[in-house]
Amino acid sequence: MNKDILANIIDNDIKKVDAYNIRENGKSVAWKNNPYINIIPKKDGQGIDVYVKENTLFGIVDIPVIITDSGLKEVVYNDFYIGKNANIIIVSGCGIHNNGKHESIHDGIHRFFLEENSKVKYIEKHYGDGTGKKKFNPITEINMQKGSSMIMETSQIKGVDNTIRITKATLLDDTTLTINEKLLTNSNQSAKTDFEINLDGYNASCHVTSRSVATDNSYQEFKSNIVGNNKSFAHVACDAIIKDKASVKAIPEIYANDIDANLIHEAAIGKIAGAQLIKLMSLGLTSSEAEETIIKGFLK
Amino acid sequence: MLELIDVSLKRDNKEILDKINLKLDEEKFYVITGPNGSGKSSLAKIIMGIEKPTEGKIIFNGIDITDKSITERSKLGISFAFQQPVNFKGLTVYDLLEIAIDKEITKKEACDILSKVGMCALNYIDREVNTTLSGGELKRIEIATVIAKNPKLAIFDEPEAGIDLWSFQNLISVFKQLEKDNKGITLVISHQEKILNIADQIILLENGKIKKIGSKNVMLDIILKKESCCKEVNICE
Numbered sequence: 001m002n003k004d005i006l007a008n009i010i011d012n013d014i015k016k017v018d019a020y021n022i023r024e025n026g027k028s029v030a031w032k033n034n035p036y037i038n039i040i041p042k043k044d045g046q047g048i049d050v051y052v053k054e055n056t057l058f059g060i061v062d063i064p065v066i067i068t069d070s071g072l073k074e075v076v077y078n079d080f081y082i083g084k085n086a087n088i089i090i091v092s093g094c095g096i097h098n099n100g101k102h103e104s105i106h107d108g109i110h111r112f113f114l115e116e117n118s119k120v121k122y123i124e125k126h127y128g129d130g131t132g133k134k135k136f137n138p139i140t141e142i143n144m145q146k147g148s149s150m151i152m153e154t155s156q157i158k159g160v161d162n163t164i165r166i167t168k169a170t171l172l173d174d175t176t177l178t179i180n181e182k183l184l185t186n187s188n189q190s191a192k193t194d195f196e197i198n199l200d201g202y203n204a205s206c207h208v209t210s211r212s213v214a215t216d217n218s219y220q221e222f223k224s225n226i227v228g229n230n231k232s233f234a235h236v237a238c239d240a241i242i243k244d245k246a247s248v249k250a251i252p253e254i255y256a257n258d259i260d261a262n263l264i265h266e267a268a269i270g271k272i273a274g275a276q277l278i279k280l281m282s283l284g285l286t287s288s289e290a291e292e293t294i295i296k297g298f299l300k
Numbered sequence: 301m302l303e304l305i306d307v308s309l310k311r312d313n314k315e316i317l318d319k320i321n322l323k324l325d326e327e328k329f330y331v332i333t334g335p336n337g338s339g340k341s342s343l344a345k346i347i348m349g350i351e352k353p354t355e356g357k358i359i360f361n362g363i364d365i366t367d368k369s370i371t372e373r374s375k376l377g378i379s380f381a382f383q384q385p386v387n388f389k390g391l392t393v394y395d396l397l398e399i400a401i402d403k404e405i406t407k408k409e410a411c412d413i414l415s416k417v418g419m420c421a422l423n424y425i426d427r428e429v430n431t432t433l434s435g436g437e438l439k440r441i442e443i444a445t446v447i448a449k450n451p452k453l454a455i456f457d458e459p460e461a462g463i464d465l466w467s468f469q470n471l472i473s474v475f476k477q478l479e480k481d482n483k484g485i486t487l488v489i490s491h492q493e494k495i496l497n498i499a500d501q502i503i504l505l506e507n508g509k510i511k512k513i514g515s516k517n518v519m520l521d522i523i524l525k526k527e528s529c530c531k532e533v534n535i536c537e
Contacts (some may be wrong), residue, residue, distance in 0.1 A: 211389070239389060278350055279386040281370040282379065283400045283445060293399065297390035 002097065005066050008127040009093030012062065017091075020062040021048055023076070025069045037061055037088075047077035047109075050090070054083035054115070062091045065108065070100025070132050075107045082118040082148075093125035096160075098132030105135040112141065114148035114175075121151045128159030135162045142169035142177065146201065149175060155182040156191065157299065163191040171232075173201035181210040182299045185218035185246070195224040199232035199261065208236040213295050214246035225253040228261025238267040241298060301325055302347065302453055302485055307356030309342055309508075316342050318508040320356070326452075329479045329486045331496050333523065334505035340489045341383065343505065344457050347487070348380040349373045360453065377452030377484065383461050385442040387430045393441055394425040400448040416477070417444045418470045436467025443474060452484040460492045472498075496520060 002024070006014070014020050019037040022030040028048075033039055036056040040049045050061060063078065082088060098104040114120060128134040142150060156163060169177055177197065185191050197206050206226065214220045226234040240248040252265040272294050280290035302324040309317040317339045324330055332340050345351040347358065349370040358366050365373055388396070397410045411421035417440040427433060429441060439459060446454050459475070460468055472494050478486060479498050488495055496502055502519035504511040512522065 273386070275382070275384075275386045276388060278370060279382060280399060282348060282350075282374055283396070283449070284371060284374040284402055285399060286371050293391070293395075294388065297388060297392075297395060300390045 002066050002068055002095075005068070005095035005097055005127065006064055009095045009125045010062055010064050010091055012060065012091060014062045014064070017060040017062050019050075019059070022064055022066070024066040026072060026074055039063075042077060046075065047079070050078070050080045052080070052082045052086045052088050052118075054085060056083065056086040056088060059086070059088040060091070061088065064092070065094040065106060067094070067096040067098070067104050067106055070098045070104060071102025073103070073105040075109065077109045077111075079111045080113065080120075082112065082114045082120055084115040085117045086115070087119040089121045089123070091123045093123070093127070094136060095127040096134040096136075097130045098128070098134050099130040100132045103133040103135060105137070107137040107139070109139045110141070112143065112150065114142070114144045114150060116145045117147040118145075119149050122153070124152070124154045126154075126156040126160055126163070128161075133161050134159065136160055137164045138166070140165075140167045142167070144169065144171045144175040144177065146173045147175065149177070151178045151180070153180045155299075157182070157184045158186050158189075160191070161189050165191070165193045167193075167195045167197075169197045169206070171197070171199050171201055171204035171206065174203045175201055175205070177206040179206070179208045181208075181212070183210070183212035183220065184215070184295075184299060185212075185220055186215045187218060188216070189218040190220075191218075192221040193223065195226070195236075197224075197226045197234070199226065199228045199234060200230060201232070202230050203232065204230060205233040207234075210238045210240075211298055212239070212248070213241045213243070213299060214248050215243040216246060217244070218246045220246075220248045221251070222249070222267070223251040223253070224265065225255070226263055226265070227255045227257060228263050229257045231258060231260035232262070234263040236265045238265075239298075240269040241295065242269055242271055301361060303359040304347075305357040305359065307343075307346060307353045307358065309339070309346060309351065310354045315508050317346070317353070320510060322503070322510065322513075324453075324485045324487065326485055327483055328500045329482070329488070329498060330501050330503060331488045331490050331499040332503045332505055333489075333491060333496060334511070338505040339508040340505050341457055344380070344455050344487070344489055347453070348378060348455060350380070374449075377449075379446040379449045379451035379454050381442045381446045381454075381456040381459060383457040383489075385429075385438040387438075389428065389430055391429055392426050393429055396429055396441070396445050397425075397448050400445045413444050413448045414441075416447055417441070417474050419444070434467075436463040436470075439463050439467065439471070440474070443471075447478070454478075454482065454484060454486050456486075456488040458489050458491070460490060460495065468492075493520070493524075496523070
């Protein structure tokens with residue numbers, strides 16, 4: 001197992017978590033279950049089903065994916081069934097090391113089924129290194145039953161040539177979905193994010209925060225479409241720092257289909273403010289240290 | 301000691317500062333005052349290196365700093381509190397204090413600095429320095445970043461601007477304490493009588509020129525008389 005890549009995508013100690021499945025170069029290489037969390041490989045080997053029993057408290061599941069074989073292209077289907085009142089942290093993430101001339105691609109399709117009053121924190125980190133091309137195209141589908149809540153944190157800091165991320169969610173009564181996205185692109189990289197969230201239930205709410213930095217000749221696109229079909233609340237904030245010859249496009253779409261739907265979309269794209277640089281320089285940083293500090297803080 | 305020799309600033313053919321000559325000594329609290337547009341903030345920015353003078357020299361503790369960058373001046377011990385504190389998405393109060401001190405600090409050390417500006421520190425150190433904080437809070441954090449550096453020359457550009465009366469009272473106590481403790485030079489740009497009252501020396505600036513420098517008692521007399529004259533006859537000169 002490539003421990004260096006693993007360390008870049010998983011922050012915790014995988015051997016100490018309640019359940020895990022490590023996928024390396026297209027197949028499962030290590031796994032662990034416990035009485036409350038059951039990971040079952042799909043019959044075709046292209047993914048896993050994760051079952052979390054009702055009332056499971058504070059469970060942690062790691063499901064990292066590592067690709068070091070240049071040219072490997074895979075589509076992986078992972079389904080998560082979270083029982084009533086369960087409270088669980090799922091740490092996902094994919095790291096590709098590609099020094100070959102062939103393109104490596106990982107397309108992870110994750111479906112979440114949250115039963116009533118369950119809570120999920122889902123952390124997904126993308127990491128890439130090496131000179132060969134690397135692509136990720138994650139699709140996340142979230143189905144939330146009454147009273148459930150989910151926090152989804154995604155980050156992709158450099159290293160990935162091309163990404164199209166699609167996130168779809170359907171929220172029923174009294175549900176809350178919080179999405180925090182961190183993204184940094186450089187060189188000629190391209191990253192597109194597309195959110196489609198339906199607030200179908202009474203008191204459904206979602207909070208989407210995207211912070212991104214685009215440098216060199218990279219391109220980013222942020223698209224969100226929030227539909228309020230009931231008394232609901234949504235707040236989408238897309239903030240991007242742009243540098244060099246990079247470009248960023250934000251496409252906001254909010255659709256209130258109920259008089260009590262309260263939907264807000266904020267988007268701001270711009271270079272680092274001169275006043276921020278001057279302030280940090282007045283505290284003793286050089287111009288480049290100030291810029292680095294601002295970006296690091298922004299993506300923290 | 302800070303010495304300004306024939307410092308001038310021209311912008312769009314307009315003389316913003318005209319041959320300013322000034323000597324400021326350690327352990328003294330100076331306030332620069334004067335009407336709007338008299339060049340006070342420009343003078344402060346020139347000392348910090350945010351603006352470059354078109355003519356003249358700036359000598360700080362024997363070193364010619366005229367061509368030195370903001371960073372170099374900061375490392376020499378000059379610090380600047382902005383009139384409009386800057387917001388940072390993602391940087392916390394703790395982060396800014398750590399940058400100011402230039403070494404890893406404990407949360408307790410950060411708290412001690414914030415207490416100096418009258419803030420209940422534990423509520424603030426992990427807050428982002430952004431608009432969720434009030435104008436008064438941002439201002440006090442701005443001042444804390446300057447105090448944290450223990451500078452040889454601390455410049456405060458209109459610390460009273462944009463804060464409510466309650467925060468202003470706190471601010472006065474902060475400056476009174478600063479006047480007692482500070483071993484370096486303190487230079488405050490202000491219109492406020494209560495801040496003028498703390499000064500050892502007051503510098504009156506008008507139309508980019510130093511009109512008069514003197515002790516607080518003499519200068520307050522002149523400035524306050526002038527204000528009452530303006531109110532009565534609606535002209536200043």
